Amino acid sequence: MSDLPTELPVFPLPxxxxxxxWQLPLNIFEPRYLNMIDDVMQExxxxxxxxxxxxxxxxPHLAHTGCAGxxxxxxxTGDGRYLITLTGVARFDVKExxxxxxxxxxxxxxxxxxxxxxxxxxxxxxxxxxxxVRALREYTxxxxxxxxxxxxEEAPLETLINALCSGCPxxxxxxxxxxxxxxxxxxxxxxxxxxxxxxxxxxxxxxx
Numbered sequence: 605m606s607d608l609p610t611e612l613p614v615f616p617l618p619x620x621x622x623x624x625x626w627q628l629p630l631n632i633f634e635p636r637y638l639n640m641i642d643d644v645m646q647e648x649x650x651x652x653x654x655x656x657x658x659x660x661x662x663x664p665h666l667a668h669t670g671c672a673g674x675x676x677x678x679x680x681t682g683d684g685r686y687l688i689t690l691t692g693v694a695r696f697d698v699k700e701x702x703x704x705x706x707x708x709x710x711x712x713x714x715x716x717x718x719x720x721x722x723x724x725x726x727x728x729x730x731x732x733x734x735x736x737v738r739a740l741r742e743y744t745x746x747x748x749x750x751x752x753x754x755x756x757e758e759a760p761l762e763t764l765i766n767a768l769c770s771g772c773p774x775x776x777x778x779x780x781x782x783x784x785x786x787x788x789x790x791x792x793x794x795x796x797x798x799x800x801x802x803x804x805x806x807x808x809x810x811x812x
Contacts, residue, residue: 616656632686636707694721731792
């Protein structure tokens with residue numbers, strides 16, 4: 605934990621979730637975030653993904669908890685955009701937002717509640733895959749969603765949970781509950797609860 609930066613640039617983006625060891629591709633085009641990527645590429649290459657939670661459109665409120673990721677892939681397009689991939693490192697709480705001159709926002713990060721994020725989940729602490737799959741089947745059946753069940757059965761469990769948390773059409777508040785769930789097992793239980801709650805209210809779609 606001591607290797608992680610105390611001051612962290614953040615990218616507020618509702619609906620885009622990052623988790624430890626999960627990869628998130630991003631298309632960066634806003635000038636302030638292009639500037640942020642330029643700056644962090646010269647240092648630790650770490651930024652914080654965090655959801656915005658209401659407030660003014662020009663400066664929305666930040667959620668209390670986000671997840672930091674390291675830039676592990678980077679390319680520039682012909683029209684000046686950056687295509688990056690973030691690999692999740694650990695979650696953080698926002699202790700305070702800094703008053704800065706940079707066009708992007710920065711916070712003081714509190715890492716200590718999430719020290720376990722740095723370690724692989726022990727097999728004994730893994731959630732129940734079949735319980736999750738049952739809830740997912742009920743959810744997809746109720747909403748007419750096409751699903752690759754072979755991929756669901758074969759995917760590593762942590763990868764499957766993170767993919768569903770990121771890809772299912774939950775609200776910002778519901779997704780924030782997934783980010784804040786303390787352990788992977790807690791995240792899976794929260795996910796199952798959301799799937800069960802949304803069975804009758806989803807609008808349908810396709811799970812990839």
